[in-house]
Amino acid sequence: MITGFSIALIVFSLLMVLLVLLHKGKGGGLSDLFGGGMSSSLGGSSVVEKNLDRMTIIVGVCWITTIVVLGLLLKNSY
Template sequence: MDVLENTLWVLLAISSLLLIGLVLIHRGRGGGITDMFGGGLASGIQSSAVGERNLTRITWGVAIFWALVVVLLGLISRFG
């Protein structure tokens, strides 16, 4: 059970950092972090509506994965 819990903690840390990065890459609605640094990486990804849509889907996928890991860690700490 310790191995599973440690693995989930590592996955939580990685998915948290990935989720933060993905949210910061999104197109700002006026003056966001990406605009402050001149677009950078986001300008190539967001050049089309398809790129923005795919970025949104990836962000939602990572967010759902993050929430699932949090729930699993909660269940392990409660019943484990």
């Protein structure tokens, strides 16, 4: 059971990294360094951004839940 949650944590972690990197840069931080300051027609739709936000929130909640459950399982196994 712990192995299943560990695998789920790895999958959710990779999905979180991917989803966060897909977001469009909003300010003048590191996103400008890597070309985020240039205007592009890719991903300009507000519907796409809203869906990406929703997916990021859902994966984030699953990620945090998996961490808490895995922590409780590991605490109780010792």
